[in-house]
Amino acid sequence: MNHNVSIPYKHGGIASVDFTRLDIPERPVPLIDSKAVDVELVITDRNTDLRVIERAGLVMEMREVKHYYIGGVVARKGTVW
Template identity: 60%
Template sequence: MAFQKGYTQVYTGDGKGKTTAALGLALRAAGAGLKVYIAQFIKSGDYSEIKALSRLADRITVEQFGLGRFIKAKPSPEDRAAAQKGLEAIRSALNSGNYQVVIMEEGNVAAMCGLFPVDEILAIMTQKPGDVELVITGRGADARVIDKADLVTEMKAVKHYYQDGVAARVGIEK
């Protein structure tokens, strides 16, 4: 199965659910017989979603290009190099013909933190083959990315509970 037209979707905003929405889309795509590629630009490690997705490894490929640390200031050369590998992997996945859905998880945050310029995301959006769905997640989506996308969903924090500065949520992070 292939898309006649693959769209570019952006999930952004300060509310929770951006990654969850993208993973839900990946799950639905896999269930429909499509192949999905996910590049995680910030995370590194064996998170619960990685464990769950490993059960669908014949349909969903996940690679992590984050170094597992929060970028508070200027990214290190190692952080930038890892992000560049992620961008190369995204381009390869988009053009390989092997995947119908490609997800840049936390791509907006990576650009916002300076791991790569937002122009890299815009170039990927322009170069995306017409029959591949591209999903870009993360808060702080640049206005140009929003303008260029076909579908944009903004997650809004309406009611989030915090305990000791940590957002309470269903499930466990790791």
């Protein structure tokens, strides 16, 4: 079976602005609700609003085990930004 699927990916699309603190937590919900059926929407986030989680087909949680920043490695262009 061959399907063509569009996959828009936005890293930190919601995490860059904490919508709950701005009192507009509904902001990502219309985006999710209005996407086309053949579009896979990928969002990375933290402190995700429950309404976003409820609409998701897949939710994963990551945790830091080890990070090179702790050893003094600074942010690198192309890796971090």
